[in-house]
Amino acid sequence: MPTTARPPVPTSAPRWAWLPPIGSKRYYAMLAVLGIFILGPLGGVTASYMNFSIGFFVGGQVLAGILGSSVTLGYGPEGKHGANYMQTAAASVAGMAGMGVLLQAMVWMGLPQPPAWQLMLFLGAIGMFGAGVGMLYTPILVDRLQLTFPSGLAVANILRAMTDPVLLKRSIGRLGLGTARGVGGGVGAAKLAVLGAIELSTSTFGAGLLVGARIGLAALVAALTGHLLIPYFVSIGWLHAGDPFRKITFLIGLGLIMGAAIYDIGGILIEAARRLRALRAPAQPAPGRREPADPPRVGDAAGVLGARSSGDDEAWKQTHTGRLIAWVLFWGGLVVWVGASVLNQPVVFMLLAVALVLxxxxxxxxSLGISDSNPISAAFVTAVVLMAALGLKDPGVGLMAGGILLVAVSVAGDMQQDRSTGWRLGTPRTIQFRFQVMGLLVGAIVSVGFARLFMTAYPVLSLDQTVMSADQQPGQWVSAMTYKFV
Incomplete structure (x- = not known):
């Protein structure tokens, strides 16, 4: 595990007397309680709902950063580090909660449900393994390649801006207004016939506002194209009459994702190699140009590029590589042991999944650092296809092994993105790592809890949509990610 870095020294006393001093035990306890037990479950239930209803979810970094800043505002500019710790922990809880769709996939496939504690242990071990791998790669992706990580940049700028009381008040007000409209739309859809007839979903509408036209327009075109091609698919025998078009278009979509991922990742690796060569070459600063001595501010050109002038010996970024390697080996071994001894999965495929995570x-x-996209579906599908080529016949084993890729790569990406935020703010990495670990522990518990809560409250989530006809498909619970896995 990384060595302890010195926390930032406050430049002024807290504005509010009830706040504990920065760096004290009460300070870290307050941040942990708020991030893990309040903001984390709030983002977790949102992530679970989005994954069950739509099929994807967005991280809770921005939500946790804004709400957490309402507390750390009392520390002034130094409060950005505390808000960063909270959003790191909360996003870890939320990210793990979104992985509950793996339990839904097990139900759809008719697999026996292991006891809750076994699933929590398995998910927790995978999360710890992914966190260690992500932290191990951070010096390469964040420090050396200096990838942008657009969401990490956005969160860093938000945390800086939220030290302004006026901006914070305005942000919380808009967040509250959006929440009220979402609740109103949900109630209206249940009570008003006109809204119920169009199957209004404020969560889908809100998700569209987040992802924008880049994804929303593509989804609309794909849906219309799939609907229009149903007669053709039936005529060539790819679909039976009454089948939903996504029963075949999801395979086409996966092929498109795989092909695009191969092309994009190839280009990304070439770009990364170019950046690495550029970093190795001696720098030639322009005449008269002077490098900034401080981290970039919001709105600065340096802030847009995510640059930070710093030496390699800065205490806040120091970690212990040997301990990180030991961490990765321990948790990777525990993932294999739990999968093989507790869940009765073949050792060889557990080992292969762990190796593919690396x-x-x-x-x-x-990919996440350059394009802000983490193609975890491509990782899952590639792993399952590779295992099938090696002789895998049991779909349950494929789901469990692919789940290792899904959870670990997702956690590793979140780790690297959060470290990019900390890199821009100068937040001590070791402390941020520990907050993420605490969030993953709680996230492993709530992921199983929320999954079973949703499937109990809404029995339709337990019905295998892959065998349903088009008129039987539940309109409000698409569960696209689960459909793809199954």
Missing amino acids: VFAMVNGI
């Missing part, structure tokens, strides 16, 4: 955590981390 590859995809780097490749997907580069």
Whole structure:
């Protein structure tokens, strides 16, 4: 595990007397409680709902950063580090909660449900392994390659801006207004016939506002194209009459994702190699140009590029590589042991999945750093296809082994993105790592809890949509990620 770095020294006393001093035990306890037990579950239930209803979810970094800043505002500019710790922990809880779709996939496939504690242990071990791998690759992706990590940049700028009381008040007000409209739309869809007839979903509408036209327009075109091609698919025998078009278009979509991922990742690796060569070459600063001595501010050109002038000996970024390697080996071994001894999965495929994480955590981390996209579905599908080529016949084994890729690569990407935020703010990495670890522990518990809560409250989530006809498909619970896995 990394060595302890010195926390930032406060430049002024807290504005509010009830706040504990920065760096004290009460300070870290307050941040942990708020991030893990309040903001984390709030983001977790949102992530679970989005994954069950739509099929994807967005991280809770921005939400946790804004709400957490309402507390750390009392520390002034130094409060950005505390808000960063909270959003790191909360996002870890939320990210793990979104992985509950693996339990839904087990139900759809008719697999026996292991006891809850076994699933929590398995998910927790995978999360710890992914966190270690992500931290191990951080000096390469964040420090050396200096990848942008657009979401990490956005969160860093938000945390800086939220030290301004006026901006914080405005942000919380808009967040509250959006929440009220979402609740109102949900109630209206249940009570008003006109809204119920169009199957209004404020969560889908809100997700569209987040992802924008780049994804929303593509989804609309794909849906219309799939609907229009149903007669053709039926005529060539790819679909039976009454089948939903996504029963075949999801395979086409996976092929498109795989092909695009191969092309994009190839280009990304070439770009990464160019950056690495450029970093090795001696720098030639322009005449009269002077490098900034401080971290970039919001709105600065340096801030847009994510640059930070710093030496390699800065205490806040120091970690112990040997301990990180030991961490990765221990948790990787525990993942294999739990999968083989507790869940009765073949050792060879557990080992293969763990080994593939080491590859995809780097490749997907580069993709996330450049394009803000973590193609975890491509990692999952590639792993399952490779295992099938090696003789895998049991779909349950494929799901469990692919789940290792899904969770670990997702956690590793979050780790690298959060470290990019900390890199821009100068937040001590060791402390941020520990907050993420605490969030993953709680996230492993709530992921199983939320999954079973949703499937109990909404029994339709337990029905295998892959065998349903088009008129039987539940409109409000698409569960696209689960459909793809199964």
